[in-house]
Amino acid sequence: MPRLERHPESTYTAFATGLFDPSRDTPSAVAGPQGHAAAKRYNVYRNNVTVSLIETLAAIYPAVQRITGADFFRAMARSHIRATPPTSPLLFDYGRDFPAFIQQWEYAQSMPWLADTARLERAWLDAYHAADVEPLSSDALAATRPERMADLVFTAHPATRVVRSPFSAVTIFAANRGADRVGRIDASTPEDALITRPDLDVAVRHLPLGGAVFLTSLIAGRTFGEAAASALADFPSFDIASGIAGMIEAGAFTAVILGDSDDL
């Protein structure tokens, strides 16, 4: 390699390009002492980058790692990191595409519920870092006249998330976030989750049938009446009264107003 004057930009580009691509040669711009070879030296950076990002994903997705085992998880995470490296230095924002990656990764096809478990873990971390706001008090609706209920519009708490799954994702998530032994789980029951953080602790609840349709309508800013109608259309057995009470109790909202006035 001739010793040419190099532009720093090309040095940085060469250094960066090889970090996620082990098939590339060590960049010619780098060296060991006295011009010695630097392959193992450059590989320290490759290793730091990949291992630290695998550990980032393992910290965000502990239940997924517990289910798959560490070796499987690391291989899956490494593939994802190379395909979709972080674009922000805020690593608690990284891994949003990991559930979708898991869903299509060929080696994870025997665990079709794994991606939804990951979606729950991602929602858990979003709730953990969400802004701190006082949730709506449980007696917030006490003064509302029954005939005005249908016009209520709720404001979701910044931590509130809904995750829907055709699998038993809530049960699988709950069983694998701790250190207790996990027994056999029937993964085939559809489960929807409500994730909230009214104060310090993130809570994950299993929503009743119809609850997810109802709550996502409310979060989207539709009135109580519209949300109830769409939930009942899909799930006639949905209990509106206990549904809304449970969601307020969970800390899912921060405010409620009448659709066109603030007179409850």
Added chain:
Amino acid sequence: MDAANRSERPALAPLRFSPLIGGFSGTSFKHEHLPAILAEGKQRGFFEVHAENYMGAGGPPHRALEALRRDHPLSLHGVCMSIGGPQPLDREHLARFRRLVDRYQPALVSEHLAWSTHETTYFNDLLPLPYTEKTLARVCDHIDQMQDVVRRPILLENPSTYVTFRESTMGETEFIRRIARRTGCGLLLDINNVFVSATNHGFSALQYLTEFPLSCVGEIHLAGHAWSSDDEDEPLLIDSHDCAVADPVWVLFESVIRRCGAIPTLVEWDSKVPDWPILKAEAAAAQAILDRCHAIAPRAYRHAAA
């Protein structure tokens, strides 16, 4: 304090300027240690956090940092500003950094002589840069910009490196000395990094410290390292922050303190984090050296404050 830059959940009591931390040791702050730290009540010493871990909107991280900051001085240590990179600094990240400084009023603010972002990819590592006139000018521009945004001088940390660049035209100490002179920034002298780089590149750590602009140093870092080997099967040290500070690093530290006085000193431990008493004992060991050299009066942080 600029009220518009406070978060929506202000601290219970306003955080005022930090107590002086000259002459004290401190440790990295890890959340799992918070109950043990709070149980001990107000102690002398300070804590350092990685700024990026507190850039979320709210939640337990901020609550923990508020609790810690109420009774202890804080050092805010950035790890991903990418000051050494070729591209402009991330304005959003600068704004987030400023909000943290405004909110927590840290005693010290620092960043690294390194890069971590290239184009749109964030590599989550402190990557090395060539030392040339061109990179020097750019690093100085980036430090000027950061100091303008956070409205105070920062401390720039010397890196640990595993490679050198063929195109470098000056040594690291000259590069750092010229940065400090041109930008007015202070320096964070990481003595473990000096030892790691000296071993990896076959130079004398003592010589490096002789050439280093010690009068600009506002904080010292100590940390543990791991052993590996290079392409010639020579020792290659890894800046792992996962174990106790090594003996030769303690020796170098004492030599610097004897020369410079009791500079605030932080023990970093970021991986395989031990129970609080073990980390606390490392800080106590650093404190003992600071106290032993007490005959040399704690030096005001002259350079950057000037």
